[in-house]
Amino acid sequence: MPNSNFKGGLKIENPYPSNEIDLIRIPLPDKVVLPMQQRIGNQAIPCVSIGEHVLTGQIIATIDDDRCAPVHASISGTVTAIGNHVYAHQSGLKGLCVTIESDGKDEWVDTSIGCTENYKACLPLTIYDKIRISGIVGMGGAGFPTHTKMRLARGCKNIIINATECEPGITCDAALMQAYPTKVIRGVEVLLHIIGAEKAIIAIEDDKQDSINELNKYCNNERIEIKVIPTKYTSGAEKILIKTLLGIQVPSGKFASDVGILCLNVATVVAMFDAVVENRPLISRAVTLAGSAIKEPKNFQVRLGATYDYLLSFVDLEEGSHKVTMAGLMMGINLKGTDYSVSKNTNCIFIDKAQESVVAQECIRCGMCNTVCPVELLPQQLYWFSKSENIEKAMDYNLLDCIECGCCSYVCPSNIPLVDYYQFSKALYKKQTQEKAQIEKARERFEFREMRLERNKSERAALMEAKKIALKEKMAKDRSQKEKIDAALERVNAAKIDNMEEDAS
Amino acid sequence: MINAISTLSVLALLFGLGLGYAAIRFKVKGNPLVDQIDAILPQTQCGQCDFPGCKPYAEAIAKGEAEINQCPPGGQDGVDALADLLGVETLPLDQEHGEIKPKRVAVVDEKVCIGCTLCIQACPVDAFVGSSKVMTQVIADECTGCDLCLPVCPVDCIDMIEIKPTIKTYVPTLKELVHA
Amino acid sequence: MQANFLNTNQIMRQVIYALVLGVGAQIYFFGLSVLIQILLGCITAVAAEAIFLRLRGQTIKPSISDGSAVLTAILLAISIPSIAPWWVIVLGVLFAIIFGKQIFGGLGNNPFNPAMLGYAFLLISYPLQMTQWPSEFISITHASETIFGLSSIDGLTGATKLDYVKTQLMMGASIKEIGSISVSQLWINIGFLVGGIYLLFRRVILWQIPISLLSGVVAMSSILFLMDSNHYASSIFHLLSGATMLAAFFIATDPVSASTTPLGRIIYGFLIGILIVIIRVYGGYPDAVAFAVLLLNITVPLIDFYTQPKVLGK
Numbered sequence: 001m002p003n004s005n006f007k008g009g010l011k012i013e014n015p016y017p018s019n020e021i022d023l024i025r026i027p028l029p030d031k032v033v034l035p036m037q038q039r040i041g042n043q044a045i046p047c048v049s050i051g052e053h054v055l056t057g058q059i060i061a062t063i064d065d066d067r068c069a070p071v072h073a074s075i076s077g078t079v080t081a082i083g084n085h086v087y088a089h090q091s092g093l094k095g096l097c098v099t100i101e102s103d104g105k106d107e108w109v110d111t112s113i114g115c116t117e118n119y120k121a122c123l124p125l126t127i128y129d130k131i132r133i134s135g136i137v138g139m140g141g142a143g144f145p146t147h148t149k150m151r152l153a154r155g156c157k158n159i160i161i162n163a164t165e166c167e168p169g170i171t172c173d174a175a176l177m178q179a180y181p182t183k184v185i186r187g188v189e190v191l192l193h194i195i196g197a198e199k200a201i202i203a204i205e206d207d208k209q210d211s212i213n214e215l216n217k218y219c220n221n222e223r224i225e226i227k228v229i230p231t232k233y234t235s236g237a238e239k240i241l242i243k244t245l246l247g248i249q250v251p252s253g254k255f256a257s258d259v260g261i262l263c264l265n266v267a268t269v270v271a272m273f274d275a276v277v278e279n280r281p282l283i284s285r286a287v288t289l290a291g292s293a294i295k296e297p298k299n300f301q302v303r304l305g306a307t308y309d310y311l312l313s314f315v316d317l318e319e320g321s322h323k324v325t326m327a328g329l330m331m332g333i334n335l336k337g338t339d340y341s342v343s344k345n346t347n348c349i350f351i352d353k354a355q356e357s358v359v360a361q362e363c364i365r366c367g368m369c370n371t372v373c374p375v376e377l378l379p380q381q382l383y384w385f386s387k388s389e390n391i392e393k394a395m396d397y398n399l400l401d402c403i404e405c406g407c408c409s410y411v412c413p414s415n416i417p418l419v420d421y422y423q424f425s426k427a428l429y430k431k432q433t434q435e436k437a438q439i440e441k442a443r444e445r446f447e448f449r450e451m452r453l454e455r456n457k458s459e460r461a462a463l464m465e466a467k468k469i470a471l472k473e474k475m476a477k478d479r480s481q482k483e484k485i486d487a488a489l490e491r492v493n494a495a496k497i498d499n500m501e502e503d504a505s
Numbered sequence: 506m507i508n509a510i511s512t513l514s515v516l517a518l519l520f521g522l523g524l525g526y527a528a529i530r531f532k533v534k535g536n537p538l539v540d541q542i543d544a545i546l547p548q549t550q551c552g553q554c555d556f557p558g559c560k561p562y563a564e565a566i567a568k569g570e571a572e573i574n575q576c577p578p579g580g581q582d583g584v585d586a587l588a589d590l591l592g593v594e595t596l597p598l599d600q601e602h603g604e605i606k607p608k609r610v611a612v613v614d615e616k617v618c619i620g621c622t623l624c625i626q627a628c629p630v631d632a633f634v635g636s637s638k639v640m641t642q643v644i645a646d647e648c649t650g651c652d653l654c655l656p657v658c659p660v661d662c663i664d665m666i667e668i669k670p671t672i673k674t675y676v677p678t679l680k681e682l683v684h685a
Numbered sequence: 686m687q688a689n690f691l692n693t694n695q696i697m698r699q700v701i702y703a704l705v706l707g708v709g710a711q712i713y714f715f716g717l718s719v720l721i722q723i724l725l726g727c728i729t730a731v732a733a734e735a736i737f738l739r740l741r742g743q744t745i746k747p748s749i750s751d752g753s754a755v756l757t758a759i760l761l762a763i764s765i766p767s768i769a770p771w772w773v774i775v776l777g778v779l780f781a782i783i784f785g786k787q788i789f790g791g792l793g794n795n796p797f798n799p800a801m802l803g804y805a806f807l808l809i810s811y812p813l814q815m816t817q818w819p820s821e822f823i824s825i826t827h828a829s830e831t832i833f834g835l836s837s838i839d840g841l842t843g844a845t846k847l848d849y850v851k852t853q854l855m856m857g858a859s860i861k862e863i864g865s866i867s868v869s870q871l872w873i874n875i876g877f878l879v880g881g882i883y884l885l886f887r888r889v890i891l892w893q894i895p896i897s898l899l900s901g902v903v904a905m906s907s908i909l910f911l912m913d914s915n916h917y918a919s920s921i922f923h924l925l926s927g928a929t930m931l932a933a934f935f936i937a938t939d940p941v942s943a944s945t946t947p948l949g950r951i952i953y954g955f956l957i958g959i960l961i962v963i964i965r966v967y968g969g970y971p972d973a974v975a976f977a978v979l980l981l982n983i984t985v986p987l988i989d990f991y992t993q994p995k996v997l998g999k
Binding site: 387 | 543544547548558559629630631670671672673676679
């Protein structure tokens, strides 16, 4: 029986506790701003034009690679803009977005065609395609396209449903499970059928007692086990969860599917159920709204593309300047202002009262960060290497295995933003590798060009040589002809002279 | 006294033999220094360093005939890397050879191109697609931004476009972190 | 977000508070003169650090207020004889701050323990002043006069118990004849031990270095004691004499110059412990903490390299 507790990680109290966790349904937003660049993969290409009327669930942007999924209209209405808008990204850069103004009717596309309740009669490939066409990506934050993950996981024996929601303060998954426990269980059953796995484990932390009760009430499938694990931050990190539940270590650089395990977030499973059985693509998600500037934390079921301001109109927001964080306190990013919209992996928005930013001090090599890293890396060494931009040594110390959980920054006595340093060096490594590849390519092309010019020159020279020789031969042939003629002429002349001498005597 | 002299002499003899053997047995073929320097240079083949290409510049550095700070496309990072490799003090980039420009690629204005193929002949990495009397265009992925095609175009139809960072290619700088 | 954990300034302050008991014992046995040394040391440390930060072009206030310079000064001040002339502590602290810390880039960048570097410098340069320890309680007026060079110290000083034991052993006496631990040393070490345990409980320091250092001392001294109990002092003697407890909980635990991996810390502490006993017995100086720590500081990068823990999934 593997140890339910893992080395490292932190026990963090929920900074925004609430008595009740409810999934609140809110009215349709007036407009939605749908981003085209999803977290992974190439930018989606809009297939609608400005002024076009679209239905809810209609595909408005297609993709050309397998690392993302199509984008759908989350409300019915008119496309009013296809242009650049700031993204909820730490760079603050703008990217392509499609804006749709609602017509208030929420007219859906035809949802009668599809696998529906008879999904067991459909081929797995059909279901994968349905999942792809429904735009489903990992909703726990990573955003990896679910259809690709499931295709890579064909033949997996074990399925893990990640319902841990280990990051403190986020409760959207818990709210979803309490609101739709049957969808969760039936979604897992669909998964079991498609993948052909033997069993599925729904992993959930012990602080979500209400959700556990609801799931237990509706689960009577022997192949589905609901496993309760101790509440500790990063228990929900995929590789850590797999080690905790099954005792299997996923080798560094490989994925869970390489060891025969499929791991999906519980919200993704519900979305997948909606797509396969109810033929509805991914157009809404649960979002937690909390923070020290918000009186009561709340969970909303909101259409994708709704603006943050629209969501904030449903909570009691304190006046004053705010600090806006998206995707959690530990792994989230700081945003300026609230002019953003909800995307597929927006699991929470925290609005805190603005505090004085803490100044980082020098690293005193205390090693606290080393003790809390759940992946058992040496954050302190990675910090020193990142600081001096020594990416080679950082790679030696397994920089790419860092899951950017933020445990190390949390415990640092000098308040050093350690995760920022690792993100920096990972981006630098990616850039350096790409640059090296490009330089190699340029060198190859240059050398080939030199060779080509040389070859042209030598071919020309050879050609010239050949021509010269041919000409000489020709001239030589001509000469021998000429000599024959000369010789003949001489003979004739000599004969003539002989004749003339005979006549004279 | 005799002991000391004889001991040291024997040691010197042994070490000398060892070094001589190593010099022959582990001799490195070719001139890897030039290759190492060439590996750091950005392969733009633009000639801004006053040499006809990156390999000649690398050879000149290896021979000591050129300074390490003559390559603008490599930027200050390139100069520092060369200084590291050669174990010398780094120098500021020599601005006389050109200023550091952000990464750019060439683009042909298709309405103006006359198909003279002069740009194809000028490009050191064959990044053009085209032929005589046929419209020519740049393969953006292959273009190194060396600017050599700009002066030869008789109708001046080539523009250099800067590559702006996108959300996918964004790299935060260390300075942005240090303020924290 | 850092609510439950101490920040760097708080860590330095906790260490200073934990020294109170041991210093109190020193005052009880030998008078208030140690406070004069501490005062002189702190003033020198803050001034030196401020000047150097200005020379390096850094802001002064944040670095000074982290308390690390003051901590270095206090540790050095309680390690030297409390009636040493004023210029001894001043020079020592100057050397420690400048050559032990600032030229490497300030807090966090020094490879050597600054206090021990200062101590080693003083011991080698001024052996006379560094080996004249007070042998009895000295009044504050008499002490101040001595420190500031206004009166002599004859008749007041003697060697430490460690020094005495060493010289007696060299002269051929056996352990039984020399006698046991001196009372003052005992209580001073116990004071530091209690302070150290407080730091362990507050999680300011981790258990690896103190426990392994003391184990190293016990191990080495036990081996020698078992070989010849007449000529080698017992483990208890080594544990409770000299600066053993101070080293275990306050000096070797300096995070900047110590090893950073858990296994590395155990090796580091253990080797310091062993070296302390070896240098005490076979070396030329009576107390060995400074040299043992400095020698192990040099090996820290090597220890760190070979004790990297296994990454998940590799």
